[in-house]
Amino acid sequence: MDRESRQFDYDYIIIGSGFGGSVSALRLSEKGYKVLVLEKGRWLKPRDFPKSNWQLKKWLWLPWLRFHGLFKLTVFRHVATLSGVGVGGGSLVYANTLPVPKA
Template sequence: MEQGKDTHDYDYIIIGSGFGGSVSALRLSEKGYRVLVIEKGKWYRQKDFARTTWNLPKIFWLPALRFFGIMKMTIFRHITILSGVGVGGGSLVYANTLPVPPEEFFSSGNWKGLANWKEELQPHYQTAYRMLGAAPNPFLDTGDHALQQLARDIGREDHFEPTKVAVFFGEPGKTVADPYFDGKGPERTGCNFCGG
């Protein structure tokens, strides 16, 4: 088949543009494959995001109620799953937090005997940290101090640490060239700790 600009011939078609879909699309396209990503949700602009947690129509995806927000709740018998609806999928709703599961996670569940998962996944956590620009949050607010005090009170302060987040903590409000990918990525603006 002769390929041209108007052909719809792809090596891979990926459903969803969240973390899994976008990373898969990136890695496949880096290898030279023609990739199409299909996303059911819309492309959100700054004005589309809720400014407060009271604006439920901009937070939740419940079309029957005319709510067209970024977060879908799927309720099962033993678990409720929050997922993103829109270009970016789960990256719309994960609050920039980047925790690594505790030790017991890697040695539990049906998958525990299949591999040394902590060792197997560690390089991928490092890649994600690098690509997302992970850094400890340097700002501890009232709630953080309360958690730290509680940890101290129960003798577990060594388990308290600032959350590792995908936020650029450059000079607050100042936009600079991409600091993560040799200038090939988007410009970044230093966090001004507005809480948004």
């Protein structure tokens, strides 16, 4: 096998670097497996995080509007999901909180 073909030879490919993906990648690599992690988002720096609720470009992931924030809102027929976008996935936006809506 030549050097070129070995560059893309992985034992496992993990989609997403959130809680599940990052831990899985760590454990597999600790066992000696060659692991590739694919992430839609980018590495975020402290300046990339919103300082107020009005900084929508830093909050929302809507690339077609040039919003490259932390949250991707996906709406399905009976449910909407909010997920993190960036290296770290949902851990970027997880604050160990669970707001209870008013009845």
